[in-house]
Amino acid sequence: xxxxxxxxxxxxxxxxxxxxxxxxxxxxxxxxxxxxxxxxxxxxxxxxxxxxxxxxxxxxxxxxxxxxxxxxxxxxxxxxxxxxxxxxxxxxxxxxxxxxxxxxxxxxxxxxxxxxxxxxxxxxxxxxxxxxxxxxxxxxxxxxxxxxxxxxxxxxxxxxxxxxxxxxxxxxxxxxxxxxxxxxxxxxxxxxxxxxxxxxxxxxxxxxxxxxxxxxxxxxxxxxxxxxxxxxxxxxxxxxxxxxxxxxxxxxxxxxxxxxxxxxxxxxxxxxxxxxxxxxxxxxxxxxxxxxxxxxxxxxxxxxxxxxxxxxxxxxxxxxxxxxxxxxxxxxxxxxxxxxxxxxxxxxxxxxxxxxxxxxxxxxxxxxxxxxxxxxxxxxxxxxxxxxxxxxxxxxxxxxxxxxxxxxxxxxxxxxxxxxxxxxxxxxxxxxxxxxxxxxxxxxxxxxxxxxxxxxxxxxxxxxxxxxxxxxxxxxxxxxxxxxxxxxxxxxxxxxxxxxxxxxxxxxxxxxxxxxxxxxxxxxxxxxxxxxxxxxxxxxxxxxxxxxxxxxxxxxx
Numbered sequence: 001x002x003x004x005x006x007x008x009x010x011x012x013x014x015x016x017x018x019x020x021x022x023x024x025x026x027x028x029x030x031x032x033x034x035x036x037x038x039x040x041x042x043x044x045x046x047x048x049x050x051x052x053x054x055x056x057x058x059x060x061x062x063x064x065x066x067x068x069x070x071x072x073x074x075x076x077x078x079x080x081x082x083x084x085x086x087x088x089x090x091x092x093x094x095x096x097x098x099x100x101x102x103x104x105x106x107x108x109x110x111x112x113x114x115x116x117x118x119x120x121x122x123x124x125x126x127x128x129x130x131x132x133x134x135x136x137x138x139x140x141x142x143x144x145x146x147x148x149x150x151x152x153x154x155x156x157x158x159x160x161x162x163x164x165x166x167x168x169x170x171x172x173x174x175x176x177x178x179x180x181x182x183x184x185x186x187x188x189x190x191x192x193x194x195x196x197x198x199x200x201x202x203x204x205x206x207x208x209x210x211x212x213x214x215x216x217x218x219x220x221x222x223x224x225x226x227x228x229x230x231x232x233x234x235x236x237x238x239x240x241x242x243x244x245x246x247x248x249x250x251x252x253x254x255x256x257x258x259x260x261x262x263x264x265x266x267x268x269x270x271x272x273x274x275x276x277x278x279x280x281x282x283x284x285x286x287x288x289x290x291x292x293x294x295x296x297x298x299x300x301x302x303x304x305x306x307x308x309x310x311x312x313x314x315x316x317x318x319x320x321x322x323x324x325x326x327x328x329x330x331x332x333x334x335x336x337x338x339x340x341x342x343x344x345x346x347x348x349x350x351x352x353x354x355x356x357x358x359x360x361x362x363x364x365x366x367x368x369x370x371x372x373x374x375x376x377x378x379x380x381x382x383x384x385x386x387x388x389x390x391x392x393x394x395x396x397x398x399x400x401x402x403x404x405x406x407x408x409x410x411x412x413x414x415x416x417x418x419x420x421x422x423x424x425x426x427x428x429x430x431x432x433x434x435x436x437x438x439x440x441x442x443x444x445x446x447x448x449x450x451x452x453x454x455x456x457x458x459x460x461x462x463x464x465x466x467x468x469x470x471x472x473x474x475x476x477x478x479x480x481x482x483x484x485x486x487x488x489x490x491x492x493x494x495x496x497x498x499x500x501x502x503x504x505x506x507x508x509x510x511x512x513x514x515x516x517x518x519x520x521x522x523x524x525x526x527x528x529x530x531x532x533x534x535x536x537x538x539x540x541x542x543x544x545x546x547x548x549x550x551x552x553x554x555x556x557x
Contacts, residue, residue, distance in 0.1 A: 010079070012181050012214035013062070014038045017074035020057050020066065020238075028071060032058035033238045035074070039182070039214040044204075046217045046229035046246070048261070050465040051435045054238040055218045059184050062216075063099055064091045079181060097127045100175035104187040106167035110159040116170040117143075117155030123177050142173040146203055164329055165196035172203065179211055186218045193328040193492045198536040198552070201227050220465045222265045223495075223538030226250060226545045234258045246542045264470035265540045266495035268522065287316035287352075288454050288486035289340055294349035294359075296332075296339050309335040310510050313349070317454070320484040324501030324518075326494060326533070331507040333490045334378070337456045340488055341373045342366040354453045371401055374447030376440075378459040383443055384431040390442045391417075391427025397449040416445040419479065421471060440464060441472070451483055458490045473500055494537050498522055506530045 018035040021028040032054040039045045047055045061072045064086075076084040083094055103109035111119060120139040124130055130138065136155070143151035146169040159167055168188065175183060185204065189197040205228060208215055217228060225232060225246065232249040234242040234257065242255040253259045296310040310332040317323045325333050338344045339351060346359045354372035358365070377383035384393050395413045398404045404412050414424045420441040431439055440460060447455060457476075461469045473496065480487060491497050497504060498518060505515035506527065514527040525531045535552055539545045 009040045009042070011038050011040050012079060013216070014077040014080075015062070015074070018058060018061065018076065019073040020054065020061050021071045021073075022057075022067075023069040023071070030238050031070075032061070032235075035233075035240055037233055037240070037243065039216060041181070041212050041214055042208055043230045044208065044215040044217055044228050046219060046225040046232045047235060048219060048222070048225060048232060049235035050220065050261075050467060052237075053235040055235055056186055058235075059186065059216060059218055062184065063095055063101065064088070065101075093127075096123055096180070097178045098180055099182045099184065100178070100180040102168075102172055102175050102183065102185040102188045106164075106171040107159060109171055110167065110174075112159055115156050115158055116162070116167075116174075117157075120155075120170075120174045120177055123174055127178050139173070139177070142177055143170070145176070145207075146170075146173045147199065148173070163196075165192055165200065168192065168196075168200055169203070172200075172207075176207060176211065176213075179213075181213055183207075183211075183213050183215045184218070185215060187220070188217070189219070189221065189224055194494065194533060194536040194538075195328060197224070198538070201538070204228060221538075222262065222466060222540040223545070226540050226542045227538040227549065229542075234261065250540070250542055261467060262540070264467040266466075266470070266473075266493075266499045267540060268495040268498050268534070268537050285319060286355075287318050288354055289315075289317040289488060290350075290352040291315045291336070291340075292350040292352075294339070294351050295347045296335050296344055297347040308347075308510060310339075310507075313512055315505055315512060315515065317486045317488055319453070319486050320480065321503065322480065322487040322489050322501045324497035324504040325488060325490045325507060326492060326497055326504060327507035328492065328533075330509075332510040333507050334458055335510075336507075337375065337458045337488060337490050340454065340456050341375045342369050343375075371450050372452055373454040373456065374450065374452040375456040376443050376447045376458060376460045378462060384439060384446075386431055389428050389430055390434070393431075394427075394442065394446045394449060397446065401450055403450065412449070416449060419448070420445045420475065444472070444476075448479060448483075452485055455480075455485050455487045456490070457487060459492070460489075461491065461493060461496055469496070476500065494522065494534060506533070 016036050018032060019030065020032040021030050035058055037045065047059065049055050057066065060066050062076055066072065072084065074084065075082060078094065078098060086094065110116065117136065117139050120142060121135040124135045124138055140151045140155055143154055148154045148166060148169050162170060189200055192200060201224065204215065219225060229246045231245050233240050234255065236257045242249065242258045249258060250262065253262055291313045294310065294313040295308060298307045298309055300306045313336060325336060327333050335344060339346060340353055342353065342358050342361065350357065350359045354369055356369050358369060391413050394416050395409050398409055398412055413427055417424055417426060422438060422441055444460060461472060464472060477500065489497065489501060501518055503515065503517055504521040506513050506521065508529045514521060514525065514530050521530060522534060525534055539548055
């Protein structure tokens with residue numbers, strides 16, 4: 001099961017004239033048009049572009065994983081063999097053994113009713129003649145290879161018992177179980193924190209050299225591209241608008257779309273806004289949000305003991321100020337955000353939100369807060385009512401607060417849609433008919449409907465492409481300077497926080513380890529955890545990122 005290496009660099013994948021069309025309402029609509037590219041052993045090709053550009057559709061066509069409404073044309077050669085016209089049985093043999101996929105969301109790609117060990121064993125025994133004991137031994141080896149903590153224990157765990165980073169590792173272990181010659185990584189780091197992301201990128205880099213595989217990386221994160229890719233193909237509206245080496249694309253982009261895509265990428269360390277000095281003037285007014293020695297505990301449930309999610313938190317957010325709250329998953333960021341709008345009870349301390357002391361508040365006491373505070377949730381898909389058109393979802397707060405009805409309500413909904421750059425015609429669409437980024441904008445419009453004094457934004461840019469993200473951040477700054485609401489901006493993207501926040505607070509394991517101005521935290525961090533967090537952020541520049549990676553490796557030795 002060892003990968004073969006050859007002295008001449010072998011072309012693993014050769015795609016020519018690849019087209020993908022989808023049958024919708026009696027007509028074929030193109031998703032990818034005339035794509036030509038090739039990938040050699042040990043090479044990483046990054047396919048970049050916005051949602052709907054055809055990145056994933058064209059890559060899933062390589063594996064025959066598109067729905068029956070899709071039509072694929074052109075040539076797909078794997079190690080010189082045409083695989084575009086194989087029947088299902090032959091293609092199944094190619095999948096897993098020669099081509100493997102790391103999907104964007106491991107929680108939906110892994111089967112929730114089987115342990116991760118069982119799923120890896122199943123893959124191995126499908127393609128190789130192994131006894132259960134041999135397959136188990138090999139599966140634990142693979143979990144070890146992807147740096148899974150305690151592989152023998154992880155083998156018996158179900159997907160929901162692992163963290164996001166561990167689930168991603170389990171899926172990578174399953175993907176590489178048959179030493180594939182081609183690995184397709186579809187947004188492999190989107191849901192991960194920067195420190196976990198850095199580990200997964202190191203892992204992919206080491207696997208590429210160990211297996212000598214070709215990797216097709218599909219992503220909209222240009223920092224990840226700079227860290228991993230050798231060559232880049234930029235897609236827009238199903239067409240490859242530019243191709244070249246990573247260095248050429250980053251330093252000498254030719255196509256206007258590539259130039260605008262790179263210009264939209266937030267860079268950690270670049271001063272985009274000069275808002276920080278203005279905050280000092282606002283200290284004379286009362287904070288809109290004030291945590292004073294606050295502790296928040298999740299109560300005991302069945303056999304699960306009580307858990308202290310946030311401890312001894314002291315943090316203020318003033319009118320017209322954006323405070324960035326950063327840290328890894330499980331650090332307690334979302335807990336603070338939910339408590340700020342009265343969605344979680346306080347165990348100790350005092351919490352004042354929009355002028356209301358909600359430390360010991362009853363449901364009745366919290367009612368006025370619903371008008372004064374808005375929240376944008378991390379997952380827009382689950383926070384919108386699937387049975388309600390988005391126009392009704394946006395208008396619902398206005399209707400319940402008796403702010404508008406009838407034609408006035410329709411007009412306000414259209415204004416809010418326009419503010420978040422969605423056409424008025426979208427008001428009759430349902431959430432499932434929109435992309436992730438569009439749903440996120442609906443969530444933002446809904447949160448701003450009542451012009452709140454406080455806005456809690458929980459990872460609002462996690463589902464957005466860089467250009468959409470840049471427009472959204474401009475929009476948020478514009479709305480905030482006009483409406484002067486206080487904003488608690490929760491994110492693990494430090495470059496976005498750098499671009500947006502006046503002050504930054506860093507959380508680690510339920511405690512605030514450091515807080516201060518943007519420059520203090522990002523340019524001169526004092527806490528070792530903050531230093532580690534900043535060092536793990538990939539820079540959208542291949543040369544600078546290589547230097548950063550080498551420094552990180554040297555510091556570990």
